Amino acid sequence: xxxxxxxxxxxxxxxxxxxxxxxxxxxxxxxxxxxxxxxxxxxxxxxxxxxxxxxxxxxxxxxxxxxxxxxxxxxxxxxxxxxxxxxxxxxxxxxxxxxxxxxxxxxxxxxxxxxxxxxxxxxxxxxxxxxxxxxxxxxxxxxxxxxxxxxxxxxxxxxxxxxxxxxxxxxxxxxxxxxxxxxxxxxxxxxxxxxxxxxxxxxxxxxxxxxxxxxxxxxxxxxxxxxxxxxxxxxxxxxxxxxxxxxxxxxxxxxxxxxxxxxxxxxxxxxxxxxxxxxxxxxxxxxxxxxxxxxxxxxxxxxxxxxxxxxxxxxxxxxxxxxxxxxxxxxxxxxxxxxxxxxxxxxxxxxxxxxxxxxxxxxxxxxxxxxxxxxxxxxxxxxxxxxxxxxxxxxxxxxxxxxxxxxxxxx
Amino acid sequence: xxxxxxxxxxxxxxxxxxxxxxxxxxxxxxxxxxxxxxxxxxxxxxxxxxxxxxxxxxxxxxxxxxxxxxxxxxxxxxxxxxxxxxxxxxxxxxxxxxxxxxxxxxxxxxxxxxxxxxxxxxxxxxxxxxxxxxxxxxxxxxxxxxxxxxxxxxxxxxxxxxxxxxxxxxxxxxxxxxxxxxxxxxxxxxxxxxxxxxxxxxxxxxxxxxxxxxxxxxxxxxxxxxxxxxxxxxxxxxxxxxxxxxxxxxxxxxxxxxxxxxxxxxxxxxxxxxxxxxxxxxxxxxxxxxxxxxxxxxxxxxxxxxxxxxxxxxxxxxxxxxxxxxxxxxxxxxxxxxxxxxxxxxxxxxxxxxxxxxxxxxxxxxxxxxxxxxxxxxxxxxxxxxxxxxxxxxxxxxxxxxxxxxxxxxx
Numbered sequence: 127x128x129x130x131x132x133x134x135x136x137x138x139x140x141x142x143x144x145x146x147x148x149x150x151x152x153x154x155x156x157x158x159x160x161x162x163x164x165x166x167x168x169x170x171x172x173x174x175x176x177x178x179x180x181x182x183x184x185x186x187x188x189x190x191x192x193x194x195x196x197x198x199x200x201x202x203x204x205x206x207x208x209x210x211x212x213x214x215x216x217x218x219x220x221x222x223x224x225x226x227x228x229x230x231x232x233x234x235x236x237x238x239x240x241x242x243x244x245x246x247x248x249x250x251x252x253x254x255x256x257x258x259x260x261x262x263x264x265x266x267x268x269x270x271x272x273x274x275x276x277x278x279x280x281x282x283x284x285x286x287x288x289x290x291x292x293x294x295x296x297x298x299x300x301x302x303x304x305x306x307x308x309x310x311x312x313x314x315x316x317x318x319x320x321x322x323x324x325x326x327x328x329x330x331x332x333x334x335x336x337x338x339x340x341x342x343x344x345x346x347x348x349x350x351x352x353x354x355x356x357x358x359x360x361x362x363x364x365x366x367x368x369x370x371x372x373x374x375x376x377x378x379x380x381x382x383x384x385x386x387x388x389x390x391x392x393x394x395x396x397x398x399x400x401x402x403x404x405x406x407x408x409x410x411x412x413x414x415x416x417x418x419x420x421x422x423x424x425x426x427x428x429x430x431x432x433x434x435x436x437x438x439x440x441x442x443x444x445x446x447x448x449x450x451x452x453x454x455x456x457x458x459x460x461x462x463x464x465x466x467x468x469x470x471x472x473x474x475x476x477x478x479x480x481x482x483x484x485x486x487x488x489x490x491x492x493x494x495x496x497x498x499x500x501x502x503x504x505x506x507x508x509x510x511x512x513x514x515x516x517x518x519x520x521x522x523x524x525x526x527x528x529x530x531x532x533x534x535x536x537x
Numbered sequence: 538x539x540x541x542x543x544x545x546x547x548x549x550x551x552x553x554x555x556x557x558x559x560x561x562x563x564x565x566x567x568x569x570x571x572x573x574x575x576x577x578x579x580x581x582x583x584x585x586x587x588x589x590x591x592x593x594x595x596x597x598x599x600x601x602x603x604x605x606x607x608x609x610x611x612x613x614x615x616x617x618x619x620x621x622x623x624x625x626x627x628x629x630x631x632x633x634x635x636x637x638x639x640x641x642x643x644x645x646x647x648x649x650x651x652x653x654x655x656x657x658x659x660x661x662x663x664x665x666x667x668x669x670x671x672x673x674x675x676x677x678x679x680x681x682x683x684x685x686x687x688x689x690x691x692x693x694x695x696x697x698x699x700x701x702x703x704x705x706x707x708x709x710x711x712x713x714x715x716x717x718x719x720x721x722x723x724x725x726x727x728x729x730x731x732x733x734x735x736x737x738x739x740x741x742x743x744x745x746x747x748x749x750x751x752x753x754x755x756x757x758x759x760x761x762x763x764x765x766x767x768x769x770x771x772x773x774x775x776x777x778x779x780x781x782x783x784x785x786x787x788x789x790x791x792x793x794x795x796x797x798x799x800x801x802x803x804x805x806x807x808x809x810x811x812x813x814x815x816x817x818x819x820x821x822x823x824x825x826x827x828x829x830x831x832x833x834x835x836x837x838x839x840x841x842x843x844x845x846x847x848x849x850x851x852x853x854x855x856x857x858x859x860x861x862x863x864x865x866x867x868x869x870x871x872x873x874x875x876x877x878x879x880x881x882x883x884x885x886x887x888x889x890x891x892x893x894x895x896x897x898x899x900x901x902x903x904x905x906x907x908x909x910x911x912x913x914x915x916x917x918x919x920x921x922x923x924x925x926x927x928x929x930x931x932x933x934x935x936x937x938x939x940x941x942x943x944x945x946x947x948x
Contacts, residue, residue: 133604133659133668159655162642167608167655176607193544196587197578198692199610199675221634223644225691226681231573233634233644244570244578248544257544264610264675270637280636281609 127450128467129480132156134169136492147344148429149275151441155496157449164272164280166425171496174449175428176283180262182314182446183285183422186307190300192260192287197240199266201232205239209400219267233266238393238419241288243401249415252292252407256300260287262424276429277344277385283425289418292405294394297416301390304420308338308388311422315431316444321387322358324349325368329391334363338388338422344433345385352378385430386423393417441497442519450478452536453498454514457486457505466504466514466529475536494519500536538861539878540891543567545580547903558755559840560686562852566907568860575683575691577836582907585860586839587694591673593725593857594696594833597718601711603671603698608651610677612643616650620811630678644677649804649830652699654812660826663703663818667711671698673835687840688755688796694836700829703816705805708827712801715831719749719799722833726842727855732798733769735760736779739802745774749799749833755844756796763789796841797834804828852908853930861889863947864909868897868916877915877925877940886947905930911947 134156141160144150149166152158157172168176184194206212212232214220221233234240241259249257265284272280287304291297305323312321317340324337339349339358348361352374359368359379369376395414398404404412428447435442445451452470454477456463467479478498480489486505493501501524503515508526516532517524527535545567552571555561560577563569568583579587595605617623623643625631632644645651652670660668676695683691698715702708716734723732728751735748750760750769759772763785770779770790780787806825809815815823839858846853856862863881865888867874878890889909891900897916904912912935914926919937927943928935938946 131602131604133656133665133670135659159658161609161611161651161655162613165609165611167606167651169606170604173605173607191542193542193581194584195578195580196584198572198576199677200572200576200692202573221642223632223634223679226679231632240572240578244572245544247570248546254544259544266610268634268637281611 127478129478130482132170132478134171136495144275145273146275146277146429147436148277148432151432151436151495152276152429155441157441158276162280164269164278166276166279166281168425171449172428175443175447176424178447178449179315179424179427180283180285183262183311183424186311187260187285187287190258190303190307192258194261195259196261197234197237197244197263199234199264201234201240203230203232205243205401206232208243209239209397211239219269221266221268234263235265235267237261237263237286238288238397238417239401242397242403242417245290245415246401246403249290249403249405252405255290255292255405255415256296257290258287258300260285260420274344274346274429276425277433278346279425282423285422285424287420289420290403291416291418292407292413294416297392297418301392301418304390304418305336308390308420308422312338312340312387314446315427316446317387317427317431317434320434322349322351322356322384324358324360324384325363325372326360326389327362332392332394334368335389335391337386337390339384340387340430340434341382341384342430342433343383344430345383347384347386349382349384350379351382353380354378358382358384385426385433387427387430388420388422390421391419393419436497437520439491439494441495443497443499445499448497448499450476450498452477452500452502453480453493453496454478454502454504455480455489455493457489457503462509463504466502466532469529469533470536473533473537475533502532538889540889541893543581543889545582547906555686556684557686557688557840558847559688559843562843562847562906563687563840566852568852569687573691575680575689577687577690577692579836582860583839586854586858587835589858589860590726590835590838591694591696594673594722594835597722598671598696598698601669601714601718603669605672606670607672608645608648608655608674610645610675612645612651614641614643616654616812617643619654620650620808622650630680632677632679645674646676646678648672648674648697649699649808649828650812653808653814653828656701656826657812657814660701660814660816663816666701666703666816666826667707668701669698669711671696671831685755685757685840687836688844689757690836693834696833696835698831700831701814702827702829703818703824705827708803708829712803712829715801715829716747719801719831719833723749723751723798725857726838727857728798728838728842728845731845733760733762733767733795735769735771735795735797736774736783737771737800738773743803743805745779746800746802748797748801750795751798751841751845752793752795753841753844754794755841756794758795758797760793760795761790762793764791765789769793769795796837796844798838798841799831799833801832802830804830847908848931850902850905852906854908854910856910859908859910861887861909863888863911863913864904864907865890865913865915866897866900866904867892868900868914873920874915877913877943880940880944881947884944884948886944913943
C-alpha cells in the first residue's frame with residue numbers, strides 16, 4: 127500500500143488525556159483513534175494487526191476442533207437471572223438498556239450464559255459431546271476506570287471459547303489441549319518467552335483457575351514466576367498450600383508485574399444445571415454437561431505487544447502481527463523505489479511504501495514510530511552503492527543489498 | 538468438514554414465534570439461532586455465508602480505493618447533538634445507557650457522525666482529499682417491530698462506507714464508481730437480475746437518494762421497475778416530476794414488492810459543517826468537505842438471498858455465498874465416500890461430508906434443506922454404476938460420474 131493514500135497520519139503528540147504508552151504510540155502512529163476513555167476505533171493499520179492476531183488464534187482454535195460462530199451483543203435479562211449475574215450488585219460492568227416495550231436488555235460483557243443456554247437446542251445425548259465452540263466478539267464492559275489504553279477497554283474484542291464435555295476426564299483432556307494451543311498462540315505473536323501459565327483464584331465454581339500472564343510493567347497483576355518450571359502463581363493465591371501443590375519453594379520464585387492475556391476456567395456441571403443443559407448417558411441417565419471457558423483478549427494482546435517491545439523510537443511489531451512486513455522509504459528516487467515496490471508486491475511481500483513528498487528525517491522517524499519489521503530505504507546513496515539499505519527495526523545499522531538479495535531476505 | 542462433528546443440527550420445526558421464511562429455514566437448517574425477536578446468532582454454517590458475502594463486498598470496496606477500519610458501538614452524546622440526532626423524538630431507534638459517572642452513551646445505529654468527526658483529525662487540506670473509508674459494523678437499532686427474520690434486526694451487520702471529497706464533481710464521480718461496484722456485488726451474490734438501482738427520497742440534505750432494491754415478496758417496499766432501462770422508482774417518489782427526470786412513462790413501469798439491500802446518500806457539505814470538518818483549498822480558503830454515505834446490509838442480504846431462491850425443499854445457495862460448494866452424502870459405503878471426501882478436499886473444494894449414521898431419506902431431506910450448490914451421493918447403487926451421483930441443488934435428477942469427472946465439474 128502507498129502511504130500517500132493512507133488517510134491516517136502520524137502525529138507528534140498523543141491526546142493530553144491519554145496516559146498509557148500503548149495508546150499514546152498507537153494513536154501517534156495512526157493505528158487507533160480514541161473515541162472516549164477505554165473506547166478506541168481501529169484504523170486500517172490497527173485493523174490489520176487485529177486481523178493477524180485473530181488469524182493466529184483462529185488457526186489454533188480450529189486445530190483443537192473449535193467451531194467458530196458469532197453470538198449477539200444483546201442479552202436477555204432472564205438468562206442472566208438464572209445464574210444470578212444480572213443484578214448490578216453481583217456484576218458491576220453491565221451496560222443495560224430497554225426495548226420499546228420496556229423489556230430490559232443487557233449488552234454482552236461475557237457470553238457464557240448465552241452460549242450455554244443456546245446449546246440446550248443442540249446437546250441432549252452423550253453422542254452430542256464433546257463440543258467446542260468459539261467466537262471473536264466485541265465485548266462491552268462498563269469499567270469505572272479505563273486508563274490502560276487498549277489493555278482495559280469499555281469496548282474490546284475477545285476470543286472466547288466454550289467446551290462441553292460428558293466427564294471431568296474429557297474436560298481435563300481438552301483443558302490441557304487448550305493450554306497447549308494458548309501457549310502456541312503467545313509463542314507465535316512473539317510473547318512466548320515472557321508469558322507464563324499462571325495459577326490463579328477460581329471464582330464461584332472451582333478453587334483455582336489458570337491465567338496466561340505476560341510480564342510487563344503496564345500490567346495490573348503481580349505474579350511469582352518459577353522460570354525453570356515455566357509457571358507462575360498469581361499473588362492472590364500465593365499460599366503455602368499452593369506452593370506445596372506445585373512443588374515450588376518461595377525462594378525459587380521471582381516477583382514480576384504482568385498483564386493477563388488469557389484465562390481458562392472450569393465450571394464443572396454447576397452452570398449447566400442453572401441453565402438447564404443436561405445430556406442423557408448410555409444408560410439414559412440425565413447428567414449436567416461439564417463446562418469450560420477459555421478467553422484471550424485480542425485487543426488487549428495487541429496493547430501488550432506494544433508495551434513489551436516498543437523502544438524510544440516507537441512501536442516494534444513482531445513479524446507475525448505486523449500490518450506490513452516491509453516499510454519501503456523513497457528518499458527522492460521515485461522511479462527506482464516504485465520499481466522495487468512493484469517487485470516486492472509481485473513476490474507476495476506485504477509492503478507499506480512511503481512515497482510521500484517529505485524530508486528524509488521525517489520519513490525515518492515515522493518508520494521507527496510505526497514499527498514494521500524491515501525498513502528498506504531507497505535513495506541516491508543506496509542506489510550508488512548498488513541497491514537499497516535494509517535494516518531490521520531493532521538493528522542499529524542497515525546493510526546495502528540488491529533487490530534480489532532483499533527479496534530473498536524478506537520473502 | 539464432517540457433518541457428524543458439526544454441533545448445529547437440522548430441525549423439523551422452526552420456533553413457533555418465527556414468522557419469516559428466511560429465519561424459519563435458516564433456523565431449521567442450523568445456520569442461525571434466535572436469541573430474541575430481531576436478534577440472531579450466526580452458527581458455523583451461517584458465519585461462513587456472512588464471511589463469503591463480506592469478502593465479495595470487501596473486494597469491491599478495496600477496488601474503488603476504500604480503506605477498511607472499524608469504529609465503535611459506543612457513541613458520545615455530544616457528537617449526535619451537533620447534528621440534532623440524539624433526541625429520541627428525532628431518531629427513534631437508539632439504544633442508550635450510561636457510564637458509571639452518569640455520562641449518557643448511545644450504541645451505534647449509524648456511524649456517519651462518529652467517522653466524520655474523527656476525520657477532523659486527518660483531513661485539513663485539499664491534499665488529504667478524496668478519502669474513502671468503510672467498515673463491517675454490528676449495528677444496534679431499537680426497532681419496534683422485528684418480524685422479518687434477519688432482514689430487519691435489532692442487531693445486524695452492515696457495511697457502511699463514507700466518501701470525503703473536495704467538490705461535488707469529485708463526489709459525483711465516486712458516487713458513480715460506488716454504484717457500479719454495488720451492482721457488481723449484487724451480481725456476484727446471485728441477485729443481479731432482480732436488483733434495481735432505485736430512485737428514492739433523499740432525507741434532510743438532498744431531494745433524492747438512491748437505493749438498491751431486490752424484488753422479493755418478503756420486501757417492505759413497493760417499487761416501479763423500468764426493465765429496459767434497468768432502473769426503478771420507489772413508490773414514495775413516484776411523481777410526474779421524477780418520471781420526466783428519468784425519461785420514463787407510467788405505463789412502462791411494473792410494480793413489485795422489493796427489499797432494500799443497499800443505499801447511497803449525498804450530504805453535500807451540510808453535515809461536515811455541523812461536525813466541523815473543513816479543508817483548506819489551494820487558495821487557503823476553508824470549505825466544508827463534501828460527504829457521501831453508502832450502505833449494504835450484510836445480514837439482510839443473506840436473508841434476501843434465502844427469500845429469493847428457496848424452494849419447497851429448503852434453502853438454495855448461490856455458489857458464491859454457499860458455506861460449502863459440495864454436500865457429499867454417504868449412503869452406507871463409508872470407505873469409498875471418505876476417499877472421495879479426501880480427494881475433493883485435497884483439490885481445494887469446500888465439502889460438507891454427511892458421514893452421519895442415518896437413513897438415506899433423512900440425509901437427502903437435510904441436504905435439500907441446507908442448500909449447497911452440488912449434492913454428491915455415494916452409495917451401493919452409484920458405486921455399481923461407476924462413481925457418485927452428482928446433482929445441482931435445483932436440478933431434478935442427478936448424473937452418475939467418476940470421481941475424476943466430479944473433480945473437473947466442481948473444481
